[in-house]
Amino acid sequence: MAIILRTENGPHPADAWAMVTAQQIVDYDQQLSTDKLAKAQELREQVARVLQPHFEKVQTEEQSKLAADSAAIASPLVIEIADAVGEVLAKLIESLWADHFKRPEVQDVVRDTIQRNMNTIAYIERSWHADRNPDHPAVAAFRGQ
Amino acid sequence: MATTTLTTDFKQSCMQGGHNLSASLTPTGNTTNTSTSVTSVSSVANILVGATITGSGIPANTVVAAIPSSSSLTLSNAATATASGVTLTIAPDTFKILLIKPSPAGTYDATLANVGTPGSGTPSTSNVGTDETSGTGYTSGGFTLTNVTPANSSGTAYTTPSVNPSWSSASFSTIAAVVYNTAGRLSGTTNRTVSVHDLGGTQTIAGGSFTLVLPSNSNSTALIRIS
Numbered sequence: 001m002a003i004i005l006r007t008e009n010g011p012h013p014a015d016a017w018a019m020v021t022a023q024q025i026v027d028y029d030q031q032l033s034t035d036k037l038a039k040a041q042e043l044r045e046q047v048a049r050v051l052q053p054h055f056e057k058v059q060t061e062e063q064s065k066l067a068a069d070s071a072a073i074a075s076p077l078v079i080e081i082a083d084a085v086g087e088v089l090a091k092l093i094e095s096l097w098a099d100h101f102k103r104p105e106v107q108d109v110v111r112d113t114i115q116r117n118m119n120t121i122a123y124i125e126r127s128w129h130a131d132r133n134p135d136h137p138a139v140a141a142f143r144g145q
Numbered sequence: 146m147a148t149t150t151l152t153t154d155f156k157q158s159c160m161q162g163g164h165n166l167s168a169s170l171t172p173t174g175n176t177t178n179t180s181t182s183v184t185s186v187s188s189v190a191n192i193l194v195g196a197t198i199t200g201s202g203i204p205a206n207t208v209v210a211a212i213p214s215s216s217s218l219t220l221s222n223a224a225t226a227t228a229s230g231v232t233l234t235i236a237p238d239t240f241k242i243l244l245i246k247p248s249p250a251g252t253y254d255a256t257l258a259n260v261g262t263p264g265s266g267t268p269s270t271s272n273v274g275t276d277e278t279s280g281t282g283y284t285s286g287g288f289t290l291t292n293v294t295p296a297n298s299s300g301t302a303y304t305t306p307s308v309n310p311s312w313s314s315a316s317f318s319t320i321a322a323v324v325y326n327t328a329g330r331l332s333g334t335t336n337r338t339v340s341v342h343d344l345g346g347t348q349t350i351a352g353g354s355f356t357l358v359l360p361s362n363s364n365s366t367a368l369i370r371i372s
Contacts, residue, residue, distance in 0.1 A: 002309075002360060004344065008353035011313070024361050077308070105298065105363075112305075112362045119291075120309040124354055127313035131282075143284075 011124045014055035015048075021055075021117045022048035025088065025110050036096065043095045047088055051114070054084035058118050062125040070133050073126045074141040079118045085111050147245065147253040147321030147343040151369070154258035155339045159371070163331030164339070166304050166369070167191045167294045170235040174217075176202045176224035181210065183218040183233065191294055192218070195330060197236040202226030209235065238328035240339065242310045242357070243287030244319035247347045249276035253321050260325045260336045263287070273323065280317025281352075288312070290324070293362060295369075303367035311356040318349040322357060324369070340369060 003020050005012045026044040030037070058079055065072040088110060092101035100106055130139045158164060174186040189212050196209050204222040211219035218233075243263050245253055251268035253276075261272025264285035268276040277285060288310040295304040310322070324339040331337070348355070360366040 002342070002344075003358040004348055005356040005358055006348070006350050006353060008351060011354050012356060020358050024358070109361050109363045116305070116307055116309060116359065116362075119307055120311060120356065120358075123308050124311050124313060124356070127311065128354075131314040 011059070011128055012121070014059055014121070015052050017055045017117055017121050018048040018052035021051055021113060024113050024117075025092070039096050043091070043097075046091050050087045050091055051084060054081075054087075055118065055121055059121050059125060062122040066125065066129040070129065070136040071138045073129055073136070074138045077119055077122055077126075079115065079122055081111070081114050081118055084114055084118070088114065146249075147341055148255070149341060149343045150255045151340045151371070152257050152338040153255045154337055156371075158331050158337055161331050162193075163337060164326050165193045165196060165238045165328070165330065166240070166292055167193070167237040168292045168307075169237060170233075172233055172235070173230045174200075174233050175229045176200070176226060176231050178202075178225060178227045179223050181220045181223050183220060183224070183231075184216065185229070186216050186218055186233070189215055189218065192235055193237075198233055199236070200231045200233040202228055202231060203233070237292050238326050238330060240290045240292065240306070240324060240326050241287045242290055242322050242324050243273065243285075244278035244283065244317070245273065245276050245321040245323065246278045247318050247320050249320070251276050253323065253341045253343075255341070257323065257338050257341055259334070260323055260338060278317050278319045280315065282312045282315030282355075283317050287322075296362075296364075298364040301364040301370050301372040303362065303364050303370045305359050305362035305368040309356050309359050311354060312350070313354050314352065315350045315355045316352050317355075318347055320344055320347050342368075 022044045026047055028040040130142050172187040174183040176183055194209050198207055198209050202224045207220050207222040209218055210221040213219060256270045259271040263273045263277040266272050266274040268274040290306040291308045293304050293307050295302050321344055322342045326337050327335055329335040359368050
């Protein structure tokens with residue numbers, strides 16, 4: 001069904017999100033030839049390196065918003081991903097699998113995957129904030145979601 | 146034991162209009178005081194008769210009673226104001242995902258028709274009951290999913306929610322997840338199951354974050370697929 005992320009004592013770090021997202025985007029068969037397998041692994045790592053600062057930014061920005069005003073916990077979850085998507089696609093279409101990653105439907109999946117995981121890193125910050133501030137009025141609305 | 150599958154009840158009740166997995170919709174339209182007609186609706190795409198509809202001048206507990214044309218809706222209750230360009234919020238069904246504890250008494254496969262009363266009662270094909278996971282950071286009933294309007298490609302209809310299910314400050318163990326519909330769209334029966342998902346063995350978290358990273362939303366990998 002899913003990849004499971006577990007992190008003790010806090011939210012999942014940005015590098016974990018970057019790697020799991022890269023794993024979903026650059027999904028390859030271990031039966032590839034040795035040289036292609038190496039290139040696929042390298043591409044996955046490149047995508048993860050591109051994504052990590054973007055996940056860090058979303059995470060720290062959400063932390064800052066919540067620290068400034070706990071009421072932000074109930075605001076619509078709107079995470080901008082255009083820059084992250086652009087940089088990832090740039091890496092993908094210069095790879096060995098450029099033709100695959102140039103297909104619009106594949107790029108839609110890349111976009112969707114990044115969006116879901118960035119939505120979640122922000123959501124998890126809200127969840128931990130709610131845990132630490134259970135009596136704030138906005139938390140009840142958040143928990144009711 | 147758990148088997149990853151759509152449930153039989155989901156397949157049958159889909160055929161009977163029992164599930165609306167669309168995302169929340171926000172077209173605009175014009176309301177007229179004391180009338181059930183909403184005109185100049187910007188789009189009726191993906192709107193389901195029976196869906197809850199809210200907006201300025203629309204009474205509480207109103208649903209879409211009919212879709213008479215591509216630019217109009219009929220409400221179940223008359224509007225209380227005349228206004229143009231009213232934002233209409235049309236809510237889909239609310240789906241949730243709950244977790245099953247290790248060594249459950251029940252069998253989690255296509256035969257699970259209803260999650261029943263999670264956390265309470267004897268497990269059966271119509272009640273997850275005491276087989277539901279419990280622990281710090283886990284609220285009975287599970288995580289509320291955010292719908293993504295289903296798409297289709299190469300003969301497969303599919304959807305994956307837009308936020309991964311996650312639990313914080315969590316301490317619990319689980320072996321499977323069950324997606325279900327809290328709405329009672331068909332016969333008034335709430336909590337109909339959608340799918341069961343084996344998590345590949347006992348998964349444990351102690352005082353931390355636990356997230357099910359859902360598969361990418363494509364016709365070959367999406368969480369919910371019908372081909």
